[in-house]
Amino acid sequence: MVIAVYPGSFDPATYGHLDVIRRASASFDKVIVGVLNNSAKSPLFSAEERVNILKKETADIPNVFIKSFCGMTVNFARDNHAKVIVRGLRAVTDFEYELQMAQTNRVLAPDIDTVFMTTSLEYAYLSSTIMKEVALFGGDLTNFAPPATIAAVRKKLNQ
Numbered sequence: 481m482v483i484a485v486y487p488g489s490f491d492p493a494t495y496g497h498l499d500v501i502r503r504a505s506a507s508f509d510k511v512i513v514g515v516l517n518n519s520a521k522s523p524l525f526s527a528e529e530r531v532n533i534l535k536k537e538t539a540d541i542p543n544v545f546i547k548s549f550c551g552m553t554v555n556f557a558r559d560n561h562a563k564v565i566v567r568g569l570r571a572v573t574d575f576e577y578e579l580q581m582a583q584t585n586r587v588l589a590p591d592i593d594t595v596f597m598t599t600s601l602e603y604a605y606l607s608s609t610i611m612k613e614v615a616l617f618g619g620d621l622t623n624f625a626p627p628a629t630i631a632a633v634r635k636k637l638n639q
């Protein structure tokens with residue numbers, strides 16, 4: 481049984497994240513999405529809200545589980561008996577940071593491997609940050625995230 485963790489901020493999860501989750505769920509027995517609870521990043525949504533959004537959007541995938549975590553990804557992976565950390569790669573701009581993180585995690589936990597999933601082309605431009613920027617200016621979010629997530633973003637920005 482190969483368990484993978486997919487850590488990130490997911491503030492909120494976009495179609496790009498959901499695509500990685502769906503594809504990872506086909507390659508691993510169990511995928512545990514780890515929502516990083518890091519107040520230093522001052523997210524739009526609380527960790528609990530980000531977990532709930534992801535739970536709703538992945539409810540149809542039986543081997544995907546959503547949890548929040550604090551601290552280091554390798555500890556989250558170990559606590560969940562995961563041997564694999566999944567990350568998404570969109571463009572060369574992601575590469576340097578992701579490589580450094582993967583190598584650091586390898587030093588910290590040589591028994592855990594990082595596996596990169598390249599983004600599907602239609603989501604290569606997409607990030608939570610871009611989505612929030614478009615939302616701030618009232619732009620159309622249809623191509624960025626499912627309807628329930630879009631509604632949550634609009635509601636949050638109106639508060």
Ligand code: ADP
Pocket residue numbers: 487488489490491494495496497500566567568569570574598599600603604605606607608
């Ligand atoms: P973090 O703050 O850890 O980068 P994010 O929520 O921004 O958290 O991203 C989590 C992971 O998902 C990262 O590996 C990121 O590269 C990946 N990711 C984000 N957007 C996309 C996308 N559109 N396609 C593929 N992977 C993505």
